[in-house]
Amino acid sequence: MTRVQSRAYWVAVGLTLIWWCLFLASLIGKADHVARDGDTPAAEMLQPAEGDRSGTFGRADEEVTIIQATPREPGAPPLSPEVSSDPNYKSDAIFDGDIFTPTEVTGSPQTLTLNGPGPHHIKAGLYTASIDAVDGLTINCDQGAVFHGQDSLPYFVQGSANNVTIDGCEVRNYASPSQNGAINAKDPNGSETGGLQDQFQGKDWTVTNSFVHSNAGVGVLLSSGGTLARSRIFDNGELGCTSHGGTNIRIIGNKFRGNGHANAGDLGRQVWESGGCKLKYFGGTVHGNSFIDTVGTSIWCDIDCDGVWITGNDISGATNSCIFYEISDNAVINNNRCTGAGALNRGWFWEAGIQIAGSANVKVTNNTVSDSFNGITVISQDRTDPNTGQRRFDWHTENVSVSGNTISGCQFSGVAWGTTDDPSFTDPDVFNRVFWANNKVENCMEVLS
Numbered sequence: 001m002t003r004v005q006s007r008a009y010w011v012a013v014g015l016t017l018i019w020w021c022l023f024l025a026s027l028i029g030k031a032d033h034v035a036r037d038g039d040t041p042a043a044e045m046l047q048p049a050e051g052d053r054s055g056t057f058g059r060a061d062e063e064v065t066i067i068q069a070t071p072r073e074p075g076a077p078p079l080s081p082e083v084s085s086d087p088n089y090k091s092d093a094i095f096d097g098d099i100f101t102p103t104e105v106t107g108s109p110q111t112l113t114l115n116g117p118g119p120h121h122i123k124a125g126l127y128t129a130s131i132d133a134v135d136g137l138t139i140n141c142d143q144g145a146v147f148h149g150q151d152s153l154p155y156f157v158q159g160s161a162n163n164v165t166i167d168g169c170e171v172r173n174y175a176s177p178s179q180n181g182a183i184n185a186k187d188p189n190g191s192e193t194g195g196l197q198d199q200f201q202g203k204d205w206t207v208t209n210s211f212v213h214s215n216a217g218v219g220v221l222l223s224s225g226g227t228l229a230r231s232r233i234f235d236n237g238e239l240g241c242t243s244h245g246g247t248n249i250r251i252i253g254n255k256f257r258g259n260g261h262a263n264a265g266d267l268g269r270q271v272w273e274s275g276g277c278k279l280k281y282f283g284g285t286v287h288g289n290s291f292i293d294t295v296g297t298s299i300w301c302d303i304d305c306d307g308v309w310i311t312g313n314d315i316s317g318a319t320n321s322c323i324f325y326e327i328s329d330n331a332v333i334n335n336n337r338c339t340g341a342g343a344l345n346r347g348w349f350w351e352a353g354i355q356i357a358g359s360a361n362v363k364v365t366n367n368t369v370s371d372s373f374n375g376i377t378v379i380s381q382d383r384t385d386p387n388t389g390q391r392r393f394d395w396h397t398e399n400v401s402v403s404g405n406t407i408s409g410c411q412f413s414g415v416a417w418g419t420t421d422d423p424s425f426t427d428p429d430v431f432n433r434v435f436w437a438n439n440k441v442e443n444c445m446e447v448l449s
Contacts, residue, residue: 106126107126108126109126109127109128109146109148109150110125110126110127110128111127111128111129112127112128112129112147113129114129114131114137114139116134117134117135117136117137117138118136118137118138118139119138119139119140119165120137120138120139120140121140121142122139122140122141122142122145122169123142123145124142124143124144124145125144125145125146126146126148127145127146127147127148128147128148128149128150128153129147129156130149130153130154130155130156131156131157131158132158132159133157133158133159133160133161133164133202134159134161135161135162135163136161136162136163136164137157137161137163137164137165138164138165139157139165139166139167139169140165140167140168141166141167141168141169141170141210142168143168144170145168145169145170146169146170146172147169147170147171147172148172148173149171149172149173149174149175149176149182149215150173151173151174151175151216152175153174153175154174154175154176154177154180154188155174155176155180155181155182155183155184155188156169156171156174156182156183157183157184158180158181158183158184158185158186158187158188158202159184159185159186159187159202160186160187160200160201160202161202162202162203162204163203163204163205164185164202164204164205164206165205165206165208166183166205166206166207166208166210167206167207167208167209167210168208168209168210169210169211170210170211170212170213171183171210171211171212171213171215171219172211172212172213172214172215173214173215174215174216175215175216175217176215176216176217176218176219176236177216177217178217178238178273179217179218179238179239179242179244179273180217180218180221181215181217181218181219181220181221181241181242182212182215182217182218182219182220182236183205183207183212183219183220183221184218184221185201185202185203185205185221185222185223185226186200186201186202186221186223186244187200187201187202201223201224201244201245201246202223203223203224203225203226203246204224204225204226205222205223205225205226205227206226206227206229207220207222207226207227207228207229207231208227208228208229208230208231209229209230209231210231210232211231211232211234212231212232212233212234212236212240213232213233213234213235213236214234214235214236215236215237216236216237216238216262217236217237217238217239218236218238218239218240218241218242219233219236219239219240219241219259220233220240220241220242221241221242221243221244222241222242222243222246222249222251223243223244223245223246223249224245224246224247224248224249225246225247225248225249226243226246226249226250227249227250227251227252228241228250228251228252228254229250229251229252229253229254230252230253230254231254231255232254232255232257233254233255233256233257233259234255234256234257234258234259235257235258235259235261236259236260237260237261237262238259238260238262238273238274239259239260239273239274239275239276239277239278239296240256240259240260240275240276240277240294241256241276241277242277242278242279243279243280243281243282244280244281245280245281245282246281246282246283246284247283247284247307248283248284249279249282249283249284249285250284250285250287251277251284251285251286251287251289252285252286252287252288252289253287253288253289254289254290255289255290255292256276256277256289256290256291256292256294256298257291257292257293258292258293258294258295259274259275259276259294259295259296260274260275260276260294260295260296261274261295262274273296274295274296275294275295275296275297275298275300275318275320276291276294276296276297276298276299276300276315276318277298277299277300278297278300278302279299279300279301279302279305279308280301280302280303280304280305281303281304281305282301282305282306282308283305283306283307283308284307284308284309285308285309285311286299286308286309286310286311286313287309287310287311287312287313288311288312288313289313289314290313290314290315291313291314291315291316291318291322292316292317293316293317293318294315294317294318294319294320295319296318296319296320297318297320297321297322297323297324298313298315298318298321298322298323299313299315299322299323299324300321300323300324300326301324301325301326301328301331302324302326302327302328303326303327303328304327304328304329305325305328305329305331306328306329306330307330307331308325308328308330308331308332309331309332309334310323310325310331310332310333310334310336311332311333311334311335311336312334312335312336313336313337314336314337315336315337315338315339315341316338316339316340317339317340317341317343318338318340318341318342319341319342319343320341320342320350320351321341321342321350321351321352321353321354321355322336322338322341322353322354322369322372323336323338323353323354323355324354324355324357325355325356325357325359325362326355326356326357326358326359327357327358327359328359329359329360329361330360330361330362331359331361331362331363332362332363332365333354333362333363333364333365333367334363334364334365334366334367335365335366335367336354336367336368337367337368338353338354338367338368338369338370338372339353339369339370339371339372340370340371340372341353341369341372341373342372342373342374342411343373350373350374350377351372351373351374352369352372352373352374352375352376352377353367353369353370353372353374353375353376353407354367354369354375354376354377354405355374355376355377355379356377356378356379356397356400357378357379357380357397358379358380358396358397359397359400360396360397360398360399360400361398361399361400362399362400362401363401363403364376364400364401364402364403364405365401365402365403365404365405366404366405367405367406368405368406368407369405369406369407369408369410370407370408370409371408371409371410372409372410372411373410373411373412374410374411374412374413374414375405375407375410375413375414375415375441375444376402376405376407376414376415376439377413377415378397378400378402378434379397380396380397397433397434398433399433400433400434400435401434401435402415402434402435402436402437402439403435403436403437403438403439404437404438404439405439405440406439406440407439407440407441407442407444408440408441408442408443408444409442409443409444410443410444410445412444412445413444413445414439414441414442414444414445415436415439415441415444
């Protein structure tokens with residue numbers, strides 16, 4: 001071997017040794033990374049980051065791939081609360097004392113006519129009025145200003161006008177029709193068949209610091225951009241509040257009590273329509289409210305709700321469920337407290353504190369459910385669209401995460417997921433589409449079916 005060949009040989013050997021050193025160093029780095037990841041609890045590794053709708057859910061021994069949800073319509077709200085970044089936030093605007101006494105009514109009310117948008121400043125007194133809203137209508141009431149429907153007028157304010165503000169008013173004893181509010185942000189002559197119909201909605205209504213009670217049908221109906229905040233919604237016959245469609249709706253820091261009582265003697269109606277807030281085609285936030293003694297379900301999303309946060313609510317005494325998310329998509333149900341739900345007690349897995357049915361992409365986390373008929377149930381159903389009569393294949397129980405909840409004192413099951421009680425429909429694969437981890441269940445019969 002010549003001197004040149006010898007030099008080339010040792011250069012090659014040196015380069016080979018350097019390559020092997022680099023290779024071994026990379027393996028050591030990967031091993032260290034895996035060891036650090038191994039310190040993370042399995043449930044946390046499986047759980048996507050807050051707000052992340054992709055990735056995998058699964059039980060400790062199984063992973064289930066999440067299919068990315070179909071993008072929502074342009075303008076749909078982001079999946080985050082608009083009032084606080086703190087998930088444990090509860091409004092401090094819920095009122096002093098548990099009971100608010102209605103203003104004592106004596107004598108005949110003064111008929112009030114409001115011309116133009118105002119702003120109108122209403123002094124303390126007893127009034128009756130039925131107002132067709134105009135764009136920009138503003139009604140500011142002093143304490144003690146009462147609008148009384150005399151159990152005959154159908155509404156206090158209603159219509160498809162935009163940017164209406166009602167602040168500080170007591171609104172009572174209106175003969176609001178079924179599914180319509182004494183404060184009614186829609187044209188009652190408009191059709192809602194097939195879902196959201198913008199031309200019939202009054203957008204961007206704000207109802208604050210008001211006392212809406214003792215109305216025949218619904219207390220407050222909101223549409224897109226609507227806000228109901230810091231108000232008392234008591235003893236309305238059918239529902240405390242409702243929405244027939246819309247995005248960016250906020251129901252925040254209110255106290256609801258005794259709504260739905262008009263249907264208490266009719267089992268079918270009690271299940272179908274009565275309650276605290278029933279929302280459909282809805283996107284927005286229900287946050288920091290209290291619900292007491294609801295006849296029916298306290299917070300109910302039913303039919304194509306999408307992009308919903310139900311957080312930090314305190315619910316007691318609902319005869320059906322505290323929270324029911326039904327045939328809808330994309331929701332976070334977090335940090336709510338539910339006690340004493342399910343006195344209606346139809347059996348099986350109904351009347352749960354928190355109940356999910358025919359819905360996809362739902363996170364149920366860090367809630368407390370106690371002393372209810374069932375704890376948390378997830379139900380798969382075969383459903384048809386009430387507007388078309390056609391089967392809806394997208395109303396499918398999938399990618400539901402139930403984690404970090406505390407459940408105690410159930411009469412039946414602490415946690416259950418399975419198929420509908422209709423014997424003609426089975427969905428055994430529903431087990432593979434529900435993630436359950438780190439829940440604490442005490443004094444319940446834990447059922448997985």
